[in-house]
Amino acid sequence: MNSRRISYFEASARARVAALADAGSFREYCPPAERRTSPHLARLDAPVAFDDGVVVGSATVDGRPVLIAAQEGRFNGGAVGEVHGAKIRGLLERAAREKPAAVLLLVDSGGVRLHEANAGLIAISEIMRALMAAQAAGVPVFAFVGGSCGAFGGMGIVTRLCDEVIMSEEGRLGLSGPEVIETVKGVGEFDSRDRALVWRVTGGKLRRALGEATRLVDDDARDFRAAAIAALSNHRRAPADLADLKAAQAALARRRSAHPETRDGLEVWRALGLPQPEAVPMLSSDAFNRQLHELSAEA
Amino acid sequence: MERFEITLPARAAGAARQTALAGVVSSGNLEVLVEAGQDPATCAIEVxxxxxxxxxxxxxxxxxxxxxxxxxxxxxxxxxAGATPAVVSLRLSQAFEDSTGEDS
Incomplete structure (x- = not known):
């Protein structure tokens, strides 16, 4: 654990693991020396990575045993290929057997790796199934979203299956990414080059305000670690049975009617009654969390 | 992809080395994996x-x-993935230093 600020956004997957785990506690499964590289990328004559873009292993966080997976957003956009997906799935299956205190998923991914098409899609569905099996075995899964690729596509769904979603404003969470929406529906629907709009709509603050992220932290790996420690001692549980799911569905319906015709985060800040809606993007996570807390106390 | 192997004469690394990885495979970047080899008088490199x-x-x-x-x-x-010579040198140095197991 470092006393100096480390930008989570800028850090590599390995640096994030080192910052979240207790010093020296991380043990990697399928390490780079085993060269479990993608056969699909090799067949396409594209560069491979020795870890196929994801680091998996065991560690302790504040002395408690956890399993960790960290996607490397800079390798093919953190996209999930066959080997990459199998490593995450295997880790979640191990969690169901070994019952650590939690699984930490450090998500940084645009979704399925298009080079691997069906194998990547299948990998995502296997991850979802293994994640829910781990939860059913009593192991909570926490997602951490604060990297350059955010959490989109299949990994956006995986993130929302987690018991806790810990985000920074810099991280983004969604299903279709901004470029995909613009390509399919046109620039009038979503201008993916308008960076401020992209963050107002998919960034951590809006996700926190809408309840999709459970904790908002600053872009500092120490804050992500502190949130992990807090979640380890007291965490939200993902909806598990039919009654939970119906309640979640009802909450979504209420949310939809509370924000009709809303196209932008800014309109949500106004509708929520935040004191200075235009200033929200620049607020620290502490100040923003405080404002949200005050609003919920008034309600 | 272009692939080749080079074996270069080099001073013995001496003390035991641990496996180390530096860098990420992304545009203009590379990863360097350092492991223990066979011959103490040479360094075998696969690119x-x-x-x-x-x-x-x-x-x-x-x-x-x-x-x-x-x-x-x-x-x-x-x-x-197309790193410049300066970046290649930097990653080689980082991986070598990590392989000594000392915190930098």
């Missing part, structure tokens, strides 16, 4: 690069590395 036709420059950069560091007895594997 996989997406940029074709730069073998001479690779050989110059790697020879410079083998001269500057006691890299004998090490086996190095590289996955490259």
């Amino acid at each position: 996989n690069t997406s940029a074709h036709g730069f073998r001479e420059i690779w050989e110059a950069v790697l020879a410079d590395f083998a001269e500057r560091y006691p890299a004998g007895g090490l086996r190095i594997a590289i996955n490259d």
Whole structure:
């Protein structure tokens, strides 16, 4: 654990693991020396990575045993290929057997790796199934979203299956990414080059305000670690049975009617009654969390 | 992809080395994996690069590395996505230093 600020956004997957785990506690499964590289990328004559873009292993966080997976957003956009997906799935299956205190998923991914098409899609569905099996075995899964690729596509769904979603404003969470929406529906629907709009709509603050992220932290790996420690001692549980799911569905319906015709985060800040809606993007996570807390106390 | 292996004479690394990885395979970047090899008098390097036709420059950069560091007895594997020579040198240095197991 470092006393100096480390930008989570800028850090590599390995640096994030080192910052979240207790010093020296991380043990990697399928390490780079085993060269479990993608056969699909090799067949396409594209560069491979020795870890196929994801680091998996065991560690302790504040002395408690956890399993960790960290996607490397800079390798093919953190996209999930066959080997990459199998490593995450295997880790979640191990969690169901070994019952650590939690699984930490450090998500940084645009979704399925298009080079691997069906194998990547299948990998995502296997991850979802293994994640829910781990939860059913009593192991909570926490997602951490604060990297350059955010959490989109299949990994956006995986993130929302987690018991806790810990985000920074810099991280983004969604299903279709901004470029995909613009390509399919046109620039009038979503201008993916308008960076401020992209963050107002998919960034951590809006996700926190809408309840999709459970904790908002600053872009500092120490804050992500502190949130992990807090979640380890007291965490939200993902909806598990039919009654939970119906309640979640009802909450979504209420949310939809509370924000009709809303196209932008800014309109949500106004509708929520935040004191200075235009200033929200620049607020620290502490100040923003405080404002949200005050609003919920008034309600 | 272009692939080749080079074995260079190098001073023995001496103390035990641990496996180390530096860098990420992304545009203009590369990863360097350092492991223990067989022959303490040479450094064996395997290069996989997406940029074709730069073998001479690779050989110059790697020879410079083998001269500057006691890299004998090490086996190095590289996955490259078009890094410049300066970035290659930096990653080689980082991976070598990490392999000594001392915190930098």
